[in-house]
Structures are given as structure tokens and as C-alpha cells.
Amino acid sequence: MSLNVPNHKVCSWTQDYDQPASLATYTAHGGYEALRKILAEKTPAEDIIAQVKTSALRGRGGAGFPTGLKWSFMPRGYAGDKYVVCNTDEGEPGTFKDRDILLYNPHQLIEGMLIAGYTLGAKAGYNYIHGEIFEQYESWQQALEEARAAGFLGKNILGSGWDFDLFAHHGYGAYICGEETALLESIEGKKGQPRFKPPFPASFGLYGKPTTINNTETLASIPWIMRFGGQAFLELGKPNNGGSKLFSVSGHVNKPGNYEVRLGTPFAELLEMAGGVRAGHSLKAVIPGGSSAPVLPADVMMACTLDFDSIAKAGSMLGSGAVIVMDDSVCMVKALERLSYFYFEESCGQCTPCREGTGWLYRIVHRIEHGQGRPEDLDELLRIGRNIGGNTICALGEAAVGPVASFVKHFRQEFEYHIENKRCMVGH
Amino acid sequence: MLSPQSLALIDQEVAKYPPEHKQSAVMSALRIAQIELGWLSRDTIEFVANYLAMPAIAAYEVATFYNMYDLAPVGRNKVTLCTNLPCQLQGADKIAQHLQAKLGIGFGETTADGRYTLKEGECMGTCGHGPLCLHNNHKMHTQLTTESVDKLLDEMK
Numbered sequence: 080m081s082l083n084v085p086n087h088k089v090c091s092w093t094q095d096y097d098q099p100a101s102l103a104t105y106t107a108h109g110g111y112e113a114l115r116k117i118l119a120e121k122t123p124a125e126d127i128i129a130q131v132k133t134s135a136l137r138g139r140g141g142a143g144f145p146t147g148l149k150w151s152f153m154p155r156g157y158a159g160d161k162y163v164v165c166n167t168d169e170g171e172p173g174t175f176k177d178r179d180i181l182l183y184n185p186h187q188l189i190e191g192m193l194i195a196g197y198t199l200g201a202k203a204g205y206n207y208i209h210g211e212i213f214e215q216y217e218s219w220q221q222a223l224e225e226a227r228a229a230g231f232l233g234k235n236i237l238g239s240g241w242d243f244d245l246f247a248h249h250g251y252g253a254y255i256c257g258e259e260t261a262l263l264e265s266i267e268g269k270k271g272q273p274r275f276k277p278p279f280p281a282s283f284g285l286y287g288k289p290t291t292i293n294n295t296e297t298l299a300s301i302p303w304i305m306r307f308g309g310q311a312f313l314e315l316g317k318p319n320n321g322g323s324k325l326f327s328v329s330g331h332v333n334k335p336g337n338y339e340v341r342l343g344t345p346f347a348e349l350l351e352m353a354g355g356v357r358a359g360h361s362l363k364a365v366i367p368g369g370s371s372a373p374v375l376p377a378d379v380m381m382a383c384t385l386d387f388d389s390i391a392k393a394g395s396m397l398g399s400g401a402v403i404v405m406d407d408s409v410c411m412v413k414a415l416e417r418l419s420y421f422y423f424e425e426s427c428g429q430c431t432p433c434r435e436g437t438g439w440l441y442r443i444v445h446r447i448e449h450g451q452g453r454p455e456d457l458d459e460l461l462r463i464g465r466n467i468g469g470n471t472i473c474a475l476g477e478a479a480v481g482p483v484a485s486f487v488k489h490f491r492q493e494f495e496y497h498i499e500n501k502r503c504m505v506g507h
Numbered sequence: 508m509l510s511p512q513s514l515a516l517i518d519q520e521v522a523k524y525p526p527e528h529k530q531s532a533v534m535s536a537l538r539i540a541q542i543e544l545g546w547l548s549r550d551t552i553e554f555v556a557n558y559l560a561m562p563a564i565a566a567y568e569v570a571t572f573y574n575m576y577d578l579a580p581v582g583r584n585k586v587t588l589c590t591n592l593p594c595q596l597q598g599a600d601k602i603a604q605h606l607q608a609k610l611g612i613g614f615g616e617t618t619a620d621g622r623y624t625l626k627e628g629e630c631m632g633t634c635g636h637g638p639l640c641l642h643n644n645h646k647m648h649t650q651l652t653t654e655s656v657d658k659l660l661d662e663m664k
Contacts, residue, residue, distance in 0.1 A: 160525075169632040172591045178632050205523075210575050211631035213645040246523040251534050252575035254629060268530035269565070270572040286528060327635060329593035335635040370592060370630075401634070403593055417592050421629055427572075 082109030082187075085307040087315055087323045090299045091339040093184045100218065102225045105186040111231060113305035114190050117197060118239040124155075127198045131301070133309030135321030139176075140166055140257070140294030141369060141398045143387045152281035153199045154289050162290040163195045163204040164266070165298050168250050168257040170209055171369035172421060173401030176325035176337050177295035181208070181215040184299060185222035189245060191298035193231065194305060196243045199291055203244045206295075207262050210250035220247050254425035258473045259292040261427065272429045273473035294399075296325055316342030320386040324397075328353040330404040331360065342386040349385060349402065360406035364489070368398020370418050371478035373485030374411075395485070410503045411490040415482055416441070416448045422479030433476035436467040440483055447494060450501035457487055457494055508554045513543045517558065530561045533569050537576055538644075546577040574629070575644050582617045582624035584663040587641040591630045594637035598651075602638045603627075605653045609660065623663070 080092035092108075093099035105111070117127070132147030153161065165188065169177040180188055192204045208216040223245055226232050234242045248266050250256050256265045260274035263285050284290020300322060304312045313321040320342040326349055329335045333354025340349060346365075356362050362377040367385075373395040375383070383389050390397045405414065419441040428434045440463055443456050464480035471477070487494055496504045509517075517536045524531035536555045541547050547570050556566035570576045577585070588606060590599045603614075606625055610618055614627040633639055636649035648659055 170630045172630040173593050173634050174630075175632050175634050175636075209632045210573065210644075211628070211641060211647070212633065214647065248523070248531075249535055249538065251538060251573040252629075253573050265534070266531055267528065268533040268559075268561070268569065270568050286525065329634040329637070330596040335597070335637075337635065403596070403634075405596060409596065414592055414595075417590070417595055421591055424629060 082112065082302065082306055085303075085311050085315075087341050088339050089303045089312075089315070089323045090180055090184055090187065090296055090325060091337065093187070099183040100185055100222065102186055102222070102229060105184075109306060110186055110302070111190055113302045114193050114197075114231070115237060117194060117305065118237050118241065121239075124198045124200070127194065127305065130304055130309040134304045134312035135309075135316070135319055136297065136300055136304065136312065137320065137387060138294055139296035139300070139324065139399065141171065141371070141396075143397060146293060146297055149281075149293070150195070150199060150291060152279070153291055154282065155200075157200070157289055160202045160286075160288045161200050162285045162288055163192055163199055163201045164259075164262065164285060164290055164292040165192055165204065165206040165295055166257060166259060166262055166292055167206055167208045167295045168262060169295070169399075170211075170254040170257055171371065171399050171401060172418070173327060173329055173366065173369045173403040174399040175327045175329075176400065178209075178212050178215055179325070179337050180295050180299050181212070181219045185219050186226065187302055188219075188295060188299045189222060189226050189231065191301035192245055193236070193243060194301050195291065195293065195298060196245075197241065201243065201291075203246065205246050205248050205266055205285070207248045207250060207256065207266060210252045213249070216247055216249045223247065253427075254421075255427045255473075255475060258475065261473070262292065263290065270427070272427045273475075275472055317386060320388060324385070324400050326385065326400045326402055328402045328404065331356050331406040331408070332404050333357060340385065343389075344385050346380055346383045346385055346402075350404070353404070356404065356406045360408060362404065363407045363409055364405045364411070366395075366401075366403040366405075366482075368396045369401035370403070370421065371474075371481050372396045372398045373481050374489060375485075376489050408505060410448075410505045411486055411493045412444065412448045412497050412503065415486040416444045418482045419444045419479065422475065426475060426479075430471040430473075430476065432467045432470040433479070436463055436476060437479045439463050440479060444483070447497050450497070452494075452498035454498060456498060457491065460484075460487060508551065509540055509543055509558075513539050514558075517555075521559070529559045530565070533559055533561065533566055534573065537566070537570055541576060541644075546580050580617075582621050584622060585624045585626060585641075585643050586660075586663075587626040587628040587644070589628045589631050589637065589639055591628075591634075593630075593634035594639065597637040599638040602640075602651050602653065602656060605656060609657070623660070 137143040256271040261271040265271040365380040423437040423441040467476040520532040520535040556563040
């Protein structure tokens with residue numbers, strides 16, 4: 080695979096080679112050609128945005144917002160500085176795809192950020208990297224140095240007269256910084272607390288300047304789109320769901336890992352690629368898009384295809400493409416207890432419904448798991464959830480409610496059994 | 508308070524941002540200070556704040572917000588185990604029990620000889636390779652088994 084012939088491995092193709100991360104591997108197989116062409120031909124920004132719109136590339140970080148549309152929000156002819164920011168604060172439980180892009184294909188991300196910077200008229204770009212993956216932070220910085228030495232970064236890039244630079248910013252342990260305005264606060268050297276919107280980052284972003292924030296995989300897909308055209312990318316997937324996507328498969332499968340497949344691929348095929356569920360067990364439930372996505376029972380999930388629309392229709396979301404697989408050995412109360420603790424721990428504390436509500440949800444699930452549940456607890460969980468949703472600045476509160484509401488909805492019997500019998504149905 | 512080497516590293520971080528936004532380097536500066544001194548005392552935080560020409564309280568807010576900073580002394584080896592759901596499904600509970608039994612401490616505690624601190628961590632974005640832990644914030648060890656954990660602990664001086 081390469082960037083010379085269109086194929087479905089948009090972001091993962093370098094892993095076919097011995098030194099996947101090296102500049103030599105990347106340039107030997109079509110890397111940086113899209114950028115060269117744009118700079119040589121001085122491709123107008125509108126044409127690039129039009130290609131990205133045609134591609135139906137939707138944000139790979141979780142929200143699925145159309146990338147071309149987001150880019151078109153950036154003001155033209157703005158006199159001051161503008162910024163491009165890459166969100167590699169990958170801390171959504173189940174998600175580990177962007178880490179692999181930094182590790183195995185760092186230059187495609189650099190090229191994608193360069194093209195974004197050129198298109199949006201940015202002065203510089205920052206890549207915010209999750210605190211816990213320090214080794215990838217360091218290796219990506221090395222890739223930046225390689226790119227700089229080869230003339231792809233800095234002043235007068237490839238002799239075009241265009242100046243642009245990229246930097247890595249290292250997080251230090253806060254899930255909330257994956258929220259784009261919290262991430263901007265964090266780059267500014269503050270607590271990562273989300274900003275009230277509007278104004279949106281396109282008008283008031285980093286240092287108050289117009290800023291576009293995209294996920295790592297989103298930006299890394301841009302060179303492919305510019306190399307082969309938006310239409311070719313769209314055709315990899317299905318209408319409104321362009322391209323391939325990396326799916327991070329974790330939990331009870333034989334071969335956990337990242338798999339890049341065309342959007343619209345049946346879930347059953349992905350499960351097979353990941354080696355299927357462990358021998359002697361059957362599939363019980365799947366969280367299809369990272370821990371914030373509602374859980375789906377096995378039969379519902381097995382009928383889904385992997386794209387934004389199919390999963391939404393089934394009552395969940397494709398999210399970041401983090402597929403957490405649970406087999407019949409899982410106690411759903413215990414699983415929810417751990418997820419609820421996570422949101423409680425990671426709430427930034429700014430909004431009362433989230434700060435207090437996530438703790439309340441956790442304490443109730445905790446007592447059900449530990450044999451102290453009360454008959455009214457399930458309705459209480461749902462009531463608290465309704466009072467968090469829509470009443471907070473950012474989506475973390477709702478993200479905490481998604482698992483609670485869906486676990487109770489699909490596995491209510493298990494929760495009731497815990498409450499009535501003070502113990503678990505599946506023998507924990 | 509900090510060595511010339513650490514200050515040089517902080518200067519490299521400062522250079523990434525516009526000159527009027529030195530505060531952007533505070534997260535890295537606190538990390539660099541913590542690596543040199545082991546943990547962040549109030550004096551250290553104040554020193555970093557002064558170095559970056561920002562209010563000490565603003566640096567303190569950052570140090571208390573992000574969970575990889577240590578605001579009290581920790582053992583020479585801080586082991587942070589992810590116990591979140593994907594790691595739990597892949598056996599993190601067993602590793603947690605093993606670590607606690609072997610070291611005779613719970614999460615958030617340090618062994619009497621100051622050699623190990625055990626911490627419970629949140630998602631480290633590497634779920635396909637769980638169970639996993641971080642050693643002193645920066646080195647990740649994946650696909651842990653009770654045997655590999657024993658070996659790892661032995662290697663930590």
C-alpha cells in the first residue's frame with residue numbers, strides 16, 4: 080500500500096513497511112506529493128475546501144462533524160494570526176488509534192496539518208498530545224525535526240515563499256482536554272475547563288484568534304484526499320460517510336488492535352478481523368464508539384454496519400471508532416460502575432449538574448454493585464441523568480449519562496437482580 | 508532551584524509559543540521541574556511561575572488540575588495502573604490485586620522504604636495493549652501479566 084495508488088488504508092498503509100515512521104518511507108511512497116502540488120500550483124483554498132467537502136470526511140474524534148464545513152467557518156481575509164490545532168488528546172476509554180498514527184505514520188499527520196495550515200491561512204499549528212503517551216510525544220517531535228530539516232516546515236517551505244511551523248504540546252492527565260475549548264485553555268497554560276460557546280473557535284480560538292481544531296485521524300486523511308480527490312475518498316465509504324476509518328477494538332476479542340476498514344463495513348467483519356470473541360464465550364454487548372457511546376446488545380450490534388448513520392439508527396454513535404467488546408462473562412453493573420467512576424473522576428468541576436451529578440451516578444451504581452442497591456435506584460439514575468443532560472457547558476455530563484441510561488435500558492434485568500438478590504447473575 | 512539543563516529544556520518549550528504567551532509552557536515546565544526534583548512543592552511551583560512571568564496561583568491551578576503532577580513526595584518508582592473498562596476486561600483487576608499484595612500497599616500509597624508508589628490511573632489511550640501501567644509518568648509497559656509485573660518491579664531500583 081502507498082499514497083501512489085488509491086486504496087482503503089488511508090492512515091495505516093505505512094505499517095506494510097519496515098520503517099513505517101521514517102521520512103524516507105513516507106516520501107518513497109507518495110508522501111508530501113499532495114503538498115508539493117498545492118504549493119507549486121498555488122491551489123486556491125476554496126478548491127481544497129471543495130475537495131474536502133466532496134470527500135464527506137467527518138470528524139474522526141467522536142462528533143462526526145463534516146470537516147469541509149468546519150474549515151469553511153474560518154474567516155477569510157482576517158488580518159491577524161490564525162491557528163490550526165490537532166487534537167491528539169486521546170483519552171476516551173477504548174480509543175487508541177491516534178497513538179498509532181503518531182507512532183507509525185507521523186509524516187502523514189504533518190502533511191495534513193501543513194495542508195490545513197495553508198488552506199486556512201494559519202501562521203502555526205499545535206498538536207496537543209495526551210499526557211500518558213510521552214513516548215509518542217517525543218517520537219512525533221523527532222518527526223517534526225526530520226520534516227524541518229527536509230524543508231517542509233519553517234520559512235519559505237519548498238521554496239514557495241510560504242512560512243508555517245508546527246509544534247507539539249504535551250498534556251499531563253486530564254480527559255476533559257479532549258474537549259476542544261478545554262484543549263485551547265490548556266495550550267494557553269491554564270486549567271482545562273471548557274469555554275462557553277459561542278463564540279466558537281473559528282472566530283475566537285487559541286489566544287483569541289481564529290482557530291480550527293481537528294482530530295489526528297481527520298488531519299492525517301487530508302493528504303490522501305488531496306492526492307486522489309474527494310470523490311475517490313467518498314467512494315471508499317458510503318454517501319455522507321466518506322472514507323475508511325480506524326477502529327480500535329479492545330476487550331474480549333482474540334486480537335485486540337486497530338483495523339482500518341471502509342465505512343459501511345459490517346460489524347461482523349470487523350469482529351472477525353479482531354479474531355472473534357474468546358473461545359467458549361459468546362458476544363454479550365458492544366460499546367461501538369468509545370465509553371461515551373451508548374452500549375448495544377449483541378444482536379443489535381451484529382446487525383449494524385460501521386458508519387455514522389447505521390450506528391446512530393441503532394441508538395448509539397460511531398464516536399471515535401473505539402469498539403469495546405464484552406462477552407458473556409461480563410457483569411454489566413460492574414462494567415458501568417467503572418465507567419461511571421471515570422466520568423466522576425474526570426469532571427472538571429465547572430458546572431454543578433456535572434460535578435455533583437457524575438458523583439451521584441457513581442455512588443448509586445457503586446452501591447448496586449456492592450449489594451446495597453434500593454428498588455428506587457434505577458429510576459433515580461435516569462432522573463439524575465435527565466437533569467445533567469443539556470444543563471452543562473460541554474458534553475462531558477451527557478457523556479456520563481449515555482452509558483448509565485443505555486446499560487439500564489438494555490440490561491435492566493441484571494441491575495434488578497443485583498438489587499433484589501444482593502449479588503450478581505454472572506457470578507462475580 | 509532548577510538545574511541549567513532543566514532551564515534549557517524549559518526555554519525550548521517557551522520557544523514554541525508566541526513571545527507574549529510564555530504561560531503556554533507552564534505544563535511542560537512543571538513536568539521538567541518534577542522530573543528533576545521528584546515532586547512539586549509550593550516553592551517549586553512558585554519558582555516556575557516566576558520564571559514564566561505568570562502569577563503563582565495560576566501555576567498552582569495547573570499543577571492541581573492535571574493528575575500526573577505530584578504535589579507530595581512519591582516513591583522513586585511511581586507505578587500508575589490503568590483500571591478503566593477496556594483494561595479491566597483484559598485483566599487489570601488481577602494485576603491490581605497482585606501489585607497491592609506484592610508491595611503491601613494500596614493505591615495512593617508508598618512503600619515504607621520509599622521505593623514504590625502505586626497509583627490508579629485513567630485511560631492512557633493504549634487500550635488494545637492492556638493491562639498496562641506507566642512508570643514514572645513517561646515509560647509505558649503493556650500486556651502485563653503477573654510474571655511480567657514481578658520482573659518489572661525487580662528492575663525498578
